[in-house]
Amino acid sequence: MFSKAAKVLKFLSEYSQDLWLTLRHNGYSPLVERRRRQFYKLIIETHTIEKGLSLPRRRALFGRDKVRFVMSTLESYDPSFSPLPAQMALGALDAYLRFHREQDIEDPLLDEVEAVLERWRDHQVEFRGGIKPFKLDAVNPTSPIAWLQSRSSLRMFDGVPVSPDTVREVVAAAQSAPSQCNRQSTHIHLYQDRETIDSLLALQGGSRGFSEHVGNLFVVTSEIAAWGGAGQRNQTYVDGALFSMCVLLSCHSIGLGACPLNLAVTNAVERKIKEAGGIPTGERLIMMIAFGNMISEPLRVAASPRRALDEILHWHRCTAS
Numbered sequence: 001m002f003s004k005a006a007k008v009l010k011f012l013s014e015y016s017q018d019l020w021l022t023l024r025h026n027g028y029s030p031l032v033e034r035r036r037r038q039f040y041k042l043i044i045e046t047h048t049i050e051k052g053l054s055l056p057r058r059r060a061l062f063g064r065d066k067v068r069f070v071m072s073t074l075e076s077y078d079p080s081f082s083p084l085p086a087q088m089a090l091g092a093l094d095a096y097l098r099f100h101r102e103q104d105i106e107d108p109l110l111d112e113v114e115a116v117l118e119r120w121r122d123h124q125v126e127f128r129g130g131i132k133p134f135k136l137d138a139v140n141p142t143s144p145i146a147w148l149q150s151r152s153s154l155r156m157f158d159g160v161p162v163s164p165d166t167v168r169e170v171v172a173a174a175q176s177a178p179s180q181c182n183r184q185s186t187h188i189h190l191y192q193d194r195e196t197i198d199s200l201l202a203l204q205g206g207s208r209g210f211s212e213h214v215g216n217l218f219v220v221t222s223e224i225a226a227w228g229g230a231g232q233r234n235q236t237y238v239d240g241a242l243f244s245m246c247v248l249l250s251c252h253s254i255g256l257g258a259c260p261l262n263l264a265v266t267n268a269v270e271r272k273i274k275e276a277g278g279i280p281t282g283e284r285l286i287m288m289i290a291f292g293n294m295i296s297e298p299l300r301v302a303a304s305p306r307r308a309l310d311e312i313l314h315w316h317r318c319t320a321s
């Protein structure tokens with residue numbers, strides 16, 4: 001009895017410390033350095049422009065508020081912290097402008113974008129990002145690294161349900177994912193009917209602009225019962241994310257497009273998703289994955305350029321030369 005109470009207290013203590021750590025260091029916290037917060041905010045908002053440009057159908061002058069936000073944040077951003085957000089913002093604004101100019105669309109917003117780009121041309125900041133073509137035959141099968149780097153989140157699906165054999169092939173390959181103590185707590189729920197996909201994607205919210213073309217949807221979950229003590233409180237997400245990555249690579253390996261869809265939702269929304277998808281309450285939602293055959297080329301994807309390696313690779317007392 002005493003040890004059970006101690007376990008519960010340990011959970012409370014650990015979750016309280018998680019709460020403090022998150023409050024102290026999250027992107028809204030005033031205790032976090034302003035330029036660090038701006039770094040992430042600018043990347044996130046710029047990515048929505050890139051993503052908008054990568055969608056199957058693009059509305060004229062979409063994302064006006066985002067474009068204005070990116071332009072104003074760019075003005076106060078210090079590229080010496082990391083050039084990537086500025087490079088991405090300039091690349092995305094440039095692609096946005098070109099997309100509209102190619103269709104002879106005129107608007108004062110586009111003139112503002114042009115003026116911002118002109119000003120930054122003198123700053124020696126490279127324009128990166130926007131959109132890039134996705135070529136099925138560009139994958140070099142003789143180089144595993146080139147193959148790995150050729151995966152992109154794809155949002156241009158033909159909307160047709162893939163065969164049960166193909167689904168089984170994808171998931172069986174993804175089962176090669178490692179899991180803690182080989183406990184394999186990850187489950188994967190498949191949806192191919194329009195009504196359920198629509199209600200699940202409406203609750204998810206991150207597939208606007210391509211949801212109607214999603215004909216195959218996975219929801220990846222992890223069984224909470226596989227985990228015990230307070231130290232393991234986040235392991236559902238670790239194992240679930242590793243499995244999800246393998247699903248993405250497995251789709252890529254057989255030429256299916258796939259796009260991870262975040263389930264960064266409240267508990268109330270998580271419950272609604274479980275209800276809509278017939279998912280047991282004892283499973284934690286990890287992410288959704290839209291997948292399927294792509295429409296015929298030309299295909300485009302958000303460029304999503306990566307940070308300089310030395311920004312994320314930290315060597316700690318390493319001796320190898």
Ligand SMILES: Cc1cc2nc3c(=O)[nH]c(=O)nc-3n(C[C@H](O)[C@H](O)[C@H](O)COP(=O)(O)O)c2cc1C
Pocket residue numbers: 047051151152153154155205206207259260261262263287301302303304
């Ligand atoms: C956990 C997770 C959630 C994501 N959620 C969404 C989403 O809701 N909508 C979307 O269009 N893309 C989503 N993405 C895709 C990212 O935008 C994409 O992975 C990122 O820009 C890197 O690009 P790449 O996957 O093409 O390399 C998500 C990716 C991850 C890993």
